[in-house]
Amino acid sequence: MHQSNTVAPTAEQALDQQARPSENGPDTGKDDRPSDEEILRYERAIKEAETGASPLISDILGMQGLEKEFASGLEIFQRKVKHLSQTCLGMRTVKRDGNCFYRALSFRFCELLWERRGTPWAQAALARAASTKDIMTEMGYDMSLLIDFWEPFETALTPQEDNKTLLEMFQTEYVSDTIVCYLRLVTAAVLKKYRDLFEAFILDSYPSLDAFIGSQVEPMNIEADEPHIVAISNALGITIRIANLDPTPADAGVNYHELSPMEPLEVAGDVPEVVLLYRPGHYDVLYPSG
Template sequence: MQNQQDEIPVEPEKESTTFNAAFEADDWSNYKDTDVMQQHSAILEQDAAKFPFVGDKEPLSSLANEYKSGSPILLEKIEVLSKQYAAIRRTRGDGNCFFRSFMFSYLEHIFESQDQAEVERIKTNVEKCRKTLQGLGYSDFTFEDFFSLFIEQLESVLQGNEDSISHDELIVRSRDQSVSDYVVMFFRFVTSGEIKKRSEFFEPFILGLTNTTVEQFCKTSVEPMGEESDHVHITAFFG
């Protein structure tokens, strides 16, 4: 059970910003990782100034105040959360909020726990994910930069190393688009690889949700930046 010093990331409603679809070309061999990052030209500067990728801590009471005229059941749930968590951090509702929330929460957990064994476990799993993508026909250059940057961020929150960072720097990096978006893309590739690897399991859910193939679902609803996550994404990511 979490103590009162813990915090829980909260995902606000999605902004109205429109994103261009990624990976429009069918030929993956021509794909450049910079193409993904260019999608964010659709995010207006005013949105960035209005709300950072990862917000500051806020008391749970601020969330309760927002919904005080809403559903009593929702207010009861907020009350339950307040008994276990001391604060929330909001993430920008740009379609990447699930992955970005997990990114910060997990890296912060490693920073606070300094769990070297967990870091090694994740690095082993990352290598398995790399091999999965290779086995699915992805060229290394389509995902390698994203994987490398995630490992770099993971190792940097372990203290006592030359490249170790402080908690404040972790927040700064999580708000830096050049870092934060790359880690989000790492998570998107991991999720896509897991869905394709277990395509027989996920296919019925995907057909019911979008009436498309697993391949097309991953190409249009998982890998592009700005695409919201649903139960298929979450199940695959934590599977």
């Protein structure tokens, strides 16, 4: 499992702090406690010192930046990057802040919904996304408190009347981080729902599934591993294909790891996939050609 040095409060802790009465005497009518947005901004400032001022998610870029990044690396990396350059239209880079998987996944999922709006797949995917609230409630999360985390995600799922682009939404720090936070909680809920399945992968490293969720899933800035990816794939009903940019041999140029939902969407015809690029500790959005 991967772990970041910065552990932010969980969504529940932030909301609990917001709702808790003051411990410093009677309420004077002035609330000095930080808002959710202020908490996220503070955490972002800490991470800026580590990751620089790169955007949360970029425009679509060519593969030249990736080629430059690995120009002095191992030959196997250079071959794989060349293969990606020949088989992909481009990529979007995602900020290296421990939230990259959730941000990359949610952006591309929403982008596919915008591109395919009105299709049977989009209608089924929107219904599945809305059903995540039911999973949360079933697993003991109070959606009356967490509705503010759902609403930015709901807004990003469909084009808006104000013509704000999806990229603008995801480059807005509070909106983007709130979507990430919501998907972390959905991931946690799915792990709990299928406890018997996931405990087999967790208990070698953690005393309990709940301990894993509390330290590796719900907090912001903690990198995602395979259990997280399987869980959110099932929650959204989306297949996730991951191009692995690593030193392992690949007969087909680059090894792709495909994770399909246990409960896929029941739609006929063309069903899109979210394709991501992985190199150790980081995910970006990838756009294969064809």
